[in-house]
Amino acid sequence: MTNEEALQWQQQFKQFVEQQMKTDPAHDIAHIQRVVTSGIALAKLENAELAIIIPACWLHDCVNVAKDSPQRSQGSRLSAVRAIEYLKEIDYPTEYLAAIEHAICAHSFSANLQTTTIEAKVVQDADRLDALGAVGLSRCLMLGATWGSALYQVSDPFASQRDFDDKQYCIDHFFVKLQGLTATMKTPAGMEEAKRRWQFMSDFLSQLGHEVGHEYPGDDG
Numbered sequence: 001m002t003n004e005e006a007l008q009w010q011q012q013f014k015q016f017v018e019q020q021m022k023t024d025p026a027h028d029i030a031h032i033q034r035v036v037t038s039g040i041a042l043a044k045l046e047n048a049e050l051a052i053i054i055p056a057c058w059l060h061d062c063v064n065v066a067k068d069s070p071q072r073s074q075g076s077r078l079s080a081v082r083a084i085e086y087l088k089e090i091d092y093p094t095e096y097l098a099a100i101e102h103a104i105c106a107h108s109f110s111a112n113l114q115t116t117t118i119e120a121k122v123v124q125d126a127d128r129l130d131a132l133g134a135v136g137l138s139r140c141l142m143l144g145a146t147w148g149s150a151l152y153q154v155s156d157p158f159a160s161q162r163d164f165d166d167k168q169y170c171i172d173h174f175f176v177k178l179q180g181l182t183a184t185m186k187t188p189a190g191m192e193e194a195k196r197r198w199q200f201m202s203d204f205l206s207q208l209g210h211e212v213g214h215e216y217p218g219d220d221g
Helices: 003-007 010-020 029-046 050-059 072-089 094-106 118-129 133-146 170-176 188-212
Strands: none
Touching (some): 010 029, 010 050, 029 118, 029 188, 050 094, 050 118, 072 094, 133 170, 133 188, 170 188
């Protein structure tokens, strides 16, 4: 399948995903579209197969399991199973199905699976990039507000003298999880983009510290 042919399937995938999505502000159709955009961009830089990456990116969250569900660790596997069922229903070329299934299964943190193909690495990087940069910052604050978290701990916003608690404070999540994402990138292009996006977030933290009267100690703490 040519890249042009792979791109032509997108509207069909989009319609299916829109039917599957449940209300989750961090994993809505906009999230899916951003992952697709990043996946296509990374695929071109890493010479990966779009016939695998495009459906995997569109369908990677087609079964969305709540973060507090006991099935959370099975979310990517459930999505992979449903994705393959759907792709068979629409007669997607069968030679790509195994690679698509692996890419979806391996993309999430909770699955804790090794990425064994360049396509799986691209899909995982594309998904993780969405937690960084301007969008990642916005998602973090949006979810924190949904969960009733405060923006920061007033007396020690950067946890210099306390333990991080990202259930109580949005900014703590930057350090608990988001700061370390760059090191998990599997492709050179993904790593470069992750560094760029984290720098934006680091600059935000520096400005926040200036505004609240607590100097941000920098990424090395």
